[in-house]
Amino acid sequence: MFTDFTSEIMSYPGGEKITACMQCGTCTGSCPASHAMKYTPRRLISLIRANQRDTVLKSLDIWKCASCYTCTARCPRGIKFTDIMYILKNLAWKEQRKEEDHNIFGFYSSFQDLIQSRGRMNEAELILRYSLKTNPYKLLEFAPLGMKMFLKGRTAIVPPGIKNKRQLQEILRISQERGGE
Amino acid sequence: MVYQYYPGCSLHASARDYDESVKGIMEKLALELKEVPDWNCCGATVIPSVNQWQAQILPARNLALAAENKGDLVIPCNACYMNLKKVQYNMAHYREVREKITQIFGQVGLRLVGMPKVRHLLEVIVDDVGLSKVKELVTKPLKDLKVVCYSGCQLVRPLGFDDPEDPQALDRLMETLGAVVLPFSKKSHCCGSSLMTTQPELALKMADEILEEAKKVGAETIVVTCPMCQLNLDAFQNQINSRFNRDGQIPVTYFTQLMGLAFGLNKNQLGLKRGIVSPAKVLEKIG
Structure with missing residues (x-):
């Protein structure tokens, strides 16, 4: 249905702007849970764009997001990363029951x-x-x-x-x- | 002024003190809050994590129950406020969401015509009632009460109101009540939310950072606008103190409780006995 993971993410509300990411890391630096993540928000975007669907959805790091929206408030490219986290959790929930x-x-x-x-x-x-x-x-x-x-x-x-x-x-x-x- | 009111699940249980103090100050403020009949849970941060469609349907049913131009909908909880506003945003910006919800609701006779404007209680008090009116009602100024204002996250982020990094509304309100508002860099940080249950090691650290700074700047109470923040900051202080080797405790109060106090209402009317960390001692000087 989708050619790659990036276009799959972009098909959901809130995922559209993911390709605007310039890997500045403002999201990771702002995230109150990133200190406990192997795959931080910036790395997750990078993995999505590298089509590493399984690695991303199997990672328990996506469940560490508390939905505080700091990354969304601060992203200089207008990426709604909190919404992307919700999309990732939804997909993981559906496919790889935790x-x-x-x-x-x-x-x-x-x-x-x-x-x-x-x-x-x-x-x-x-x-x-x-x-x-x-x-x-x-x-x-x-x-x-x-x-x-x-x-x-x-x-x-x-x-x-x-x-x-x-x-x-x-x-x-x-x-x-x-x-x- | 008459508003529709969506209390949210917490206000009927763990945040009964918030509910009591909201009801306590309404009459003074000449606000009438009409509870939306048969409202349901907004889904918090849990349902959006597991099922995006349920995450639209749950808040949208509340919007439908409050629709048909019955007036603004006032919400005291940051998370409910965010979820209801977000569905409105999604319906306005995504045709698929709008059409699907309308169609499904049509089958059970729910309509989303004339949806209410969604407002947080703090927003209504600061913007509609106004601080000058609040000031007139103060009979017992919160003199010398040192507070830090903690808006929490979901109230002020995109879709919310006030500045997302350095919100001001709560500070101005507390100053109006006569309190000493101390500078506080954690005012819109995250309390840890439901991670307190699933991943306490993460959430306890988040709450600890907020509590520690509040104690360090010399606050006597942390003022909050959300039942989730109140619970996480109030109820886990023993665990946090032993885990991170901290001293002392700090009461966490709702802005509505402090308003009621400044308006001269009886403490019992304001749920002030319900804090796990009792605010009784620091509030003694208000009388």
């Missing part, structure tokens, strides 16, 4: 399941689902903070949800069928 990193897979899928079933997020249930999916012993780690939050009245007693769940589930389902992933 079994290799249990935590990431467990958290993102727990969140997604929770929204699909209730329409609203609640931290306590998210942590519960996430821990049960990854490692139930995590509940012990979260317990002290969870207890404090509970005592401060900062947890929802009744799991929150929307009334018209069917409508939400319906539009999510149709979007899935129509070329959604």
Whole structure:
């Protein structure tokens, strides 16, 4: 469908300007997570342009983006790198399910399941689902903070949800069928 | 002034203090906030990472519920604000997105005609209410309270309002309340967001840098505009202190809580007892 990885990225909203990159590294220098990455934002752009699709999508570095948009705010060429990170994560999620990193897979899928079933997020249930999916012993780690939050009245007693769940589930389902992933 | 209101999921749970203080100050400010009926989660930063279509659909349903020219939509959370604005941007700039959402929504009777303008609560207070009106309402100035203003990231970046690197609105508001606003280079840095759960070693470091500078410049509290920032900066200070060998704690308060305090509202009305790091001591001098 695409001749190379660059044109694939460019086909998604936010990916258009990737070829304007001049490898100045402002993105990497601005990124609060780049210190922990082997493939930093600048290197990721370079790898995309060198058509290294597998290397990029298999790298867990793309999951280190916290979506702070500093790179986007600062890029002198107007590249929306935060959006490119989202595109990369979407592709990786679809194709290389993150079994290799249990935590990431467990958290993102727990969140997604929770929204699909209730329409609203609640931290306590998210942590519960996430821990049960990854490692139930995590509940012990979260317990002290969870207890404090509970005592401060900062947890929802009744799991929150929307009334018209069917409508939400319906539009999510149709979007899935129509070329959604 | 009447606005539509999208609280976002956190304000009904971990950020109940934010919700309480928003409701507390509304009457004073002569603002009426009408909650959008049956609103859903915006998807935070999680859904856009795994499914771009769901990331359009979730915020767009909220926009549809608030559509038909019912007035501006006010949002207190930076991430919800960014997500709803971003869908509007995508619908305006990408025909494929616009047509697909319209078509899918048409099948369930949702319409996106007359979409609201999306505003952050801070933006409405500074731009619509105005600082001169705020000043008139101050009965207990936050005298000698040393604060650093932390806008966080998603409020001020492209699509947001204020300067993306050195935002000013929160500083001006706090000065208007009588607080001493200290220079702070981390005001729009990232708190670590949901990485606090998946990759705590990364997020704890991000939060630590913000907390450390705030303590170093002598702040008594960090003022925030977002429930995610508040949680990450407030709830993990013990872990951060032991991990990075730091001392001391600093309370993290919502700008709405400090506004309520300066307006003379009762502390219990403002959720000030809910901080993991209690602000009680530093707020004693306000009375």
